[in-house]
Amino acid sequence: MTLSTQPSVDSVEAATASPEQVQPYRELGLKDNEYARVRELLGRRPTSAELAMYAVMWSEHCSYKSSKVHLRYFGETTTEEMRAKTLAGIGENAGVVDIGDGWAVTFKAESHNHPSYVEPHQGAATGVGGIVRDILAMGARPLAVQDSIRFGPADADDTKRVLPGVVAGVGGYGNCLGLPNIGGEVVFDPSYAGNPLVNALCVGAMRIEDLHLAHASGTGNKIMLFGARTGLDGIGGASVLASDTFSGDQPGGKRRKLPAVQVGDPFAEKVLIECSLELFAAGVVVGISDLGAAGLACATSELAAAGDGGMRIYLERVPLRATGMTPAEILSSESQERMCAVVRPEDAEAFLAVCAKWDVTATEIGEVTAGERLVISWHDQTVVDVPPRTVAHDGPVYERPLARPSTQDDLVADTSAGLARPSTKDDLRKTLLRMVSSPNLASRRWVTQQYDRFVRGGTVLAQPADSGMIRIDEQTGRGVAVSCDCNSRYVALDPYQGAQLALAEAYRNVVTTGATPVAVTDCLNFGSPEDPAVMWQFREALHGIADGCVELGIPVTGGNVSFYNQTGQTAILPTPLVGVLGVIDDVRRRVPTGLGTEPGETLLLLGETRDEFDGSEWARVAHDHLGGRPPKVDLAAEKLLGEILVAGSRDGMLSAAHDLSEGGLAQAVVEAALVGETGCRIVLPEGADPFVWLFAESAGRVLVAVPRSEELRFTEMCTARQLPWVRIGVVDTESDAVEIQDVATLPLAELRTAWESTLPALFD
Amino acid sequence: MSARIGVVTFPGTLDDADTARAVRVAGAEPVPLWHGDADLRGVDAVILPGGFSYGDYLRVGAIARFAPVMDRVIEAAHGGMPVLGICNGFQVLCEAGLLPGALIRNNSLHFVCREEWLRVDNPDTAWTSRYERGAQIVVPVKNMDGCYQAAPDTVAELEGEGRVVFRYLDNPNGSVGDIAGITDARGRVLGLMPHPEHAIDALTGPSDDGLGVFLSALDHLVSA
Numbered sequence: 001m002t003l004s005t006q007p008s009v010d011s012v013e014a015a016t017a018s019p020e021q022v023q024p025y026r027e028l029g030l031k032d033n034e035y036a037r038v039r040e041l042l043g044r045r046p047t048s049a050e051l052a053m054y055a056v057m058w059s060e061h062c063s064y065k066s067s068k069v070h071l072r073y074f075g076e077t078t079t080e081e082m083r084a085k086t087l088a089g090i091g092e093n094a095g096v097v098d099i100g101d102g103w104a105v106t107f108k109a110e111s112h113n114h115p116s117y118v119e120p121h122q123g124a125a126t127g128v129g130g131i132v133r134d135i136l137a138m139g140a141r142p143l144a145v146q147d148s149i150r151f152g153p154a155d156a157d158d159t160k161r162v163l164p165g166v167v168a169g170v171g172g173y174g175n176c177l178g179l180p181n182i183g184g185e186v187v188f189d190p191s192y193a194g195n196p197l198v199n200a201l202c203v204g205a206m207r208i209e210d211l212h213l214a215h216a217s218g219t220g221n222k223i224m225l226f227g228a229r230t231g232l233d234g235i236g237g238a239s240v241l242a243s244d245t246f247s248g249d250q251p252g253g254k255r256r257k258l259p260a261v262q263v264g265d266p267f268a269e270k271v272l273i274e275c276s277l278e279l280f281a282a283g284v285v286v287g288i289s290d291l292g293a294a295g296l297a298c299a300t301s302e303l304a305a306a307g308d309g310g311m312r313i314y315l316e317r318v319p320l321r322a323t324g325m326t327p328a329e330i331l332s333s334e335s336q337e338r339m340c341a342v343v344r345p346e347d348a349e350a351f352l353a354v355c356a357k358w359d360v361t362a363t364e365i366g367e368v369t370a371g372e373r374l375v376i377s378w379h380d381q382t383v384v385d386v387p388p389r390t391v392a393h394d395g396p397v398y399e400r401p402l403a404r405p406s407t408q409d410d411l412v413a414d415t416s417a418g419l420a421r422p423s424t425k426d427d428l429r430k431t432l433l434r435m436v437s438s439p440n441l442a443s444r445r446w447v448t449q450q451y452d453r454f455v456r457g458g459t460v461l462a463q464p465a466d467s468g469m470i471r472i473d474e475q476t477g478r479g480v481a482v483s484c485d486c487n488s489r490y491v492a493l494d495p496y497q498g499a500q501l502a503l504a505e506a507y508r509n510v511v512t513t514g515a516t517p518v519a520v521t522d523c524l525n526f527g528s529p530e531d532p533a534v535m536w537q538f539r540e541a542l543h544g545i546a547d548g549c550v551e552l553g554i555p556v557t558g559g560n561v562s563f564y565n566q567t568g569q570t571a572i573l574p575t576p577l578v579g580v581l582g583v584i585d586d587v588r589r590r591v592p593t594g595l596g597t598e599p600g601e602t603l604l605l606l607g608e609t610r611d612e613f614d615g616s617e618w619a620r621v622a623h624d625h626l627g628g629r630p631p632k633v634d635l636a637a638e639k640l641l642g643e644i645l646v647a648g649s650r651d652g653m654l655s656a657a658h659d660l661s662e663g664g665l666a667q668a669v670v671e672a673a674l675v676g677e678t679g680c681r682i683v684l685p686e687g688a689d690p691f692v693w694l695f696a697e698s699a700g701r702v703l704v705a706v707p708r709s710e711e712l713r714f715t716e717m718c719t720a721r722q723l724p725w726v727r728i729g730v731v732d733t734e735s736d737a738v739e740i741q742d743v744a745t746l747p748l749a750e751l752r753t754a755w756e757s758t759l760p761a762l763f764d
Numbered sequence: 765m766s767a768r769i770g771v772v773t774f775p776g777t778l779d780d781a782d783t784a785r786a787v788r789v790a791g792a793e794p795v796p797l798w799h800g801d802a803d804l805r806g807v808d809a810v811i812l813p814g815g816f817s818y819g820d821y822l823r824v825g826a827i828a829r830f831a832p833v834m835d836r837v838i839e840a841a842h843g844g845m846p847v848l849g850i851c852n853g854f855q856v857l858c859e860a861g862l863l864p865g866a867l868i869r870n871n872s873l874h875f876v877c878r879e880e881w882l883r884v885d886n887p888d889t890a891w892t893s894r895y896e897r898g899a900q901i902v903v904p905v906k907n908m909d910g911c912y913q914a915a916p917d918t919v920a921e922l923e924g925e926g927r928v929v930f931r932y933l934d935n936p937n938g939s940v941g942d943i944a945g946i947t948d949a950r951g952r953v954l955g956l957m958p959h960p961e962h963a964i965d966a967l968t969g970p971s972d973d974g975l976g977v978f979l980s981a982l983d984h985l986v987s988a
Contacts, residue, residue: 171875175906176816178778267776267819359775450875452906454962454969455814457782471968474785588967 009327010048011381019045028055034396041390049376049383052328053297053391060563062294063395066529067561070542074556077546082555085518087211093134093290094204095557096211097519099583101478104208106138109148109201109484109523109579111562115262116198120165124149124198125173125264129336131202132177133290136273137339139212139280140204143456144470145174147200148185148484148523148577152193154439154762159188162196164763169264170200171450176266177273180459181451182468183483188439191488194567199523199560199577201484205472210280215287216307216342219370223300223313224348226355226362227272227338229321230296233262235333268337275358276339284351287342297331297391299340300366301374304388307342310371311388315378317365327376327383342368402535411493414627416613421691428690429744431622432666433754435695438621441663442758443674460587464675466509466659467582469590477586483509484523484580487662488573489615490630495537499544499576500633504699505661506580507552511642512657512702514591514649515582520549522559522578527571529563537574545578551635554580591649591657594676598655598707601731603680604715605665606641607701608724609693616697617662637700637723644723645702653714656705665728666694668703669738670751679735679748685726690743705731767792767985769978770807772837772853774799774828778815779850779961786961787811790978792985799831808985809846809890810837812853814906814959824867824909825855834860846890846981847953851907854945854955863946863955864922865914870907871938877906879970880958881933882944886926889951890984894976901973903958905936905944910957912939912946922946930956 015021025035028051038046038054046054060066074090083089087104088096094108112127128145135142147170151159174181179202216223279285287307289299296318304311315327321335343351348364355362369375374391376384422431435441444463453462460479461469467483485505491498503520510517522545527534549556565572584590595601613619614628648654658672673680684693706714718725739745769787771794773780784794795807799817804810817828828834834856841847841862849857857863870876879902884895895901914922919940922928930945937957945956960974 168874175875175908176776176819178815265819267816267821270778270816271775449877452875452877454877454904454906454959455778455782457779457785457962457968459968 009378009381009383011383012047012385015047016044021045023051025051025055028052029059030055034058037396042386047383049327049331050386052332053301053384056294056297056332057301057391058395062298064561065396066398066400066563067538068397069399070539073542073546077550078555082553086555086557087208088138089555089557092558093137095519095521096138097557097581098208099472099478099480099518101473101476102208103205103472103478104211105203105205105472105480105581106135106140107201107203107482107521107579107581108134108558109199109521109577110134110560111523111525112198112200113195113525113562113565116166117162117196120162121169122263124166124169126262126336127198127200128170128173129264129266129269130292131200132179132269133292133339135202135204136276137212137288137290138204139210140206141277142179142202142204142273143458144180144182144203144468145200146182146184146468146482146484147198150187150189150192150197150575152188153190154188156193158193160763166196166198167447167450173264173266175452177270178455180453180455180462182453182459182462182470183465185485186444186447189488189573191573195565195572197525197565197572197575199525201482201521201579203470203480203482212280212285212288216303216311216368217309218286218344219309219368220345221286221368222343222345222348222364223311223366224341224343224351224362225318225338225365226341226360228265228268228335229319229361230330230333230338231321231335232325232329232333233335235329262334262336264336271358271360272337272339275355275360278354279341279351282350282354284343284347285341286344289340291338291340293334295331295333295335301388301391303340303342304374305392307368310369310373310375311366312369313366313376315376315383317363319361319363327378400529400535401532402539403532404536405533411627412629416616416619416625416628419619419623419625425743428694432694432744432746435618435621435663435667436670436751437754437758438617439758440617441667443756445756446759446763460590461513464671465593466512467515469513469515469584469587471587477588479584479587481510481513481515481582481584482579484577485509486575486577488575489626491541491574491576492626493615493628493630495540495574496544497633498630499541500548500635501630501699502576502578503545503548504633504635504638506578507638507642508659508702510580510582511645512591512659514589514646515584516646517552517554517580517582517642519581520554520556520578522556522576523562524559525562525565525572525575525577527566531571534571541574541576545576548635552639589649591654593656593658593672595656595672595680595705595731596676596678596733599733600708601655601705602708602711602727603729603731604704604706604725605701605728606704606718606723606725608698609696609701610698611692612696612698618695631697631699633699640721640723641700641702644718644721647717648714653706653710654704655707658703660701660703662697664695664697665703670755672703673738673748674752674755677748678731678733679737680729680731682729682738682740767809767982768795768807769793769981770795770797770804770810772797772799772810772812772833774817774831776816776818777813779813779959783811783813783850783961786964786975786978789964790975790982792978792982797833799833802832802836804836804840809981810840812849812856814851814853817852817856825852825859828856829859838862841953844950844952846984848891849955850959850961851957854957855909857953857955862953863948864918865912867909867957868911868913869909870911875908876910876936878904878936880905880936882930882958883933884929885931886929886947889929889947889954891954891977891980892929893983894980900933902971903960903963903974904970905958907957910937910939912943914940925949929954930958
């Protein structure tokens with residue numbers, strides 16, 4: 001291949017000879033001091049290709065430069081005991097956990113926020129594609145996805161543009177890829193109006209011996225690039241703004257850039273998955289990495305940095321889908337559906353044969369070398385010659401100033417105590433119906449029915465269940481449950497406690513279905529790290545999660561940070577999404593959400609109900625109010641609650657269970673009744689304030705249905721272990737209403753209309 | 765000897781493993797068939813599973829119809845071999861001319877994933893003999909292009925000959941006549957949009973109502 005760019009390529013030789021040449025590092029996102037550091041590391045000015053690599057790899061997105069000093073806290077607080085089942089942790093593509101029976105499960109959440117605002121459909125689609133390749137790169141078969149998506153007000157015009165596109169993108173990619181979507185969140189809040197959040201989570205599984213880590217070792221081993229061709233799409237997507245002055249080595253004239261949002265091809269990804277799994281099974285892969293943010297720049301430098309030697313890449317061998325691409329563009333392209341593997345020379349032929357079977361383009365682009373440098377050439381000219389660690393790991397680290405904002409005191413002082421509460425029966429009834437139909441509590445069916453939840457035949461629970469659950473082993477029935485949650489209103493009121501509440505809720509959602517939590521992933525979405533108030537929120541939230549994990553005894557195995565979710569001075573509500581993975585030895589004992597699976601069930605409310613309304617959904621719906629202190633968090637109580645629910649599931653004492661969160665007991669009862677298509681009678685405790693009992697959002701509570709024959713055994717267990725419980729009513733399989741004694745009788749049909757009409761009315 | 769039922773994998777096929785599982789649960793032996801093979805490996809029946817063959821970036825099923833394995837499937841179908849097309853497989857059978865009509869975009873313009881009530885209107889096919897006429901079953905649908913359409917005289921012919929096999933009780937996609945599945949004149953080739961392979965137990969599906977499709981084929985093959 002010969003290209004017109006060849007004569008003017010900015011080689012190492014040329015760079016050495018022209019130290020004074022002005023380089024567009026600011027346009028590429030590097031600060032003055034960062035550029036100076038690159039020159040110092042290399043002892044000369046970087047070539048255009050090197051500059052592109054450092055710029056993209058030292059971006060916030062790839063280098064975690066603002067969060068690194070804080071992320072260390074996860075490692076510092078994780079004990080050996082917590083780590084006992086971790087096979088791969090923070091720093092790998094995704095965390096891997098031993099779940100028993102020889103199975104390893106890998107899971108991780110990642111953000112694709114900014115692209116999804118610019119181009120909702122492709123932004124969301126490639127978000128799914130990226131996290132799926134992270135899971136694949138661990139050697140695992142991707143098995144299911146979840147997505148947590150957040151938008152501005154439900155009735156805002158721009159939400160009508162962004163939400164349908166995001167949903168179609170998540171669905172279009174995941175459905176065509178053949179991965180069931182087993183849950184997630186849809187949240188509306190004005191703070192996300194200019195900064196929607198798209199956080200995608202993927203779960204995969206493999207036999208323990210099949211775990212693949214991303215490293216390039218063994219001098220002489222071949223570097224294979226396989227999958228889609230490399231094009232101009234997504235250049236600078238990782239955070240560096242694409243610009244006309246991007247490449248110093250391009251021959252004069254203006255060059256159009258494709259949008260910085262990548263375009264996804266789920267069919268190519270499906271084929272890439274099957275091809276990769278066949279390559280793993282054939283034993284012809286030594287190391288592997290996916291190509292995501294920062295493309296080849298990232299994959300080559302990270303593979304080389306993690307290996308025991310250097311690496312030589314012949315860039316002109318990379319198959320392209322655009323003409324005249326420069327070395328810098330090829331290195332930083334974020335074209336989707338590509339992987340990079342390290343292969344022993346004697347396996348190269350077998351490797352290429354498997355790729356040919358799947359019609360996947362595969363090219364040997366280089367080899368592992370004995371040296372300690374990453375050397376990349378372009379038609380016999382060296383365009384990159386760097387120590388790979390300086391690109392991949394030795395990026396700048398910032399201790400950003402942080403400060404609790406002065407406005408926080410006012411926010412905390414402005415409690416919900418003075419808000420007018422419904423007092424009459426009629427007011428309570430109206431409040432309940434208004435809550436059930438409000439955008440944040442209404443049924444998510446309009447969204448979830450655009451996602452395939454059946455494919456692969458392993459889905460045991462999906463939305464609207466508390467957690468998604470999939471079977472891993474068809475023989476034994478061993479499986480995993482996963483839930484990701486965050487109430488950003490609580491986090492805004494108290495970032496430390498709010499983040500712990502997010503952890504507690506995800507944990508509770510997992511135990512509610514009968515699974516035992518084993519690991520945590522997070523996706524930390526915040527405003528600008530250059531704002532001390534945002535950094536304070538970030539540090540507090542991160543410490544909240546880490547300290548909470550110590551108390552619960554489960555490790556954070558991976559995660560993602562997304563900063564700069566802010567428009568002008570307005571940042572999003574701090575949104576540290578927490579995902580919890582649980583293990584269940586036999587999915588057949590899962591606990592469903594819906595009432596009425598057994599004739600004659602008693603309803604019990606586990607946990608303590610307090611007058612807690614600050615940050616609640618009621619405060620939002622009724623008064624558009626946010627202020628005060630979030631509900632009390634008690635992780636020891638959450639842990640006890642979890643042990644009791646898992647024991648109850650194991651001994652067949654539970655016929656249904658549903659977590660209490662936003663909207664409180666009223667919302668949980670309505671959902672359990674509607675999902676099970678069965679009515680019930682609720683009798684609140686003697687002297688209880690019905691408003692508090694129905695709508696308070698105290699944490700650590702779960703509604704359970706127990707067959708009458710098991711009631712005594714179950715409640716005696718709760719009493720013996722000092723878990724507060726109260727008998728709250730009975731299920732009535734003959735009834736087609738939710739009857740709340742002395743408050744209201746609400747026919748299921750009326751509740752269903754209220755719950756299910758909201759999103760279709762907004763988005764159809 | 766157990767019946768051998770081939771399950772075809774095109775690039776982009778998604779429900780092949782699930783279809784093979786359903787075949788196995790029904791008691792037959794699933795045999796994987798590859799799109800590039802011009803050989804049916806001696807199977808007694810063939811299933812084209814769901815998915816997005818070749819990405820379906822053109823008209824759905826339009827490329828898969830030209831896969832080498834399809835020449836053999838078409839030949840075998842003409843010879844009377846039972847052939848079942850589920851979802852994308854149904855679309856491929858229409859493109860291949862083994863069944864009349866076409867599947868177009870759902871009238872909602874969205875992908876639709878729902879548990880759907882179906883009525884069995886024809887139990888006299890190789891794939892439905894285990895059902896009672898008029899039986900109501902729950903099976904998932906999940907597709908983007910599930911709206912069945914055909915020329916009025918074709919629909920009249922299908923109705924007149926009793927070749928509408930499954931009908932939606934709550935039409936999810938705008939299909940003419942609530943048609944969910946149809947058969948050829950001999951009752952051997954069946955295409956349906958709903959996924960019986962995802963209704964083989966109440967653990968991973970809404971019911972085990974779909975298992976009857978695979979058991980029917982097994983009955984047919986063993987008695988044949």
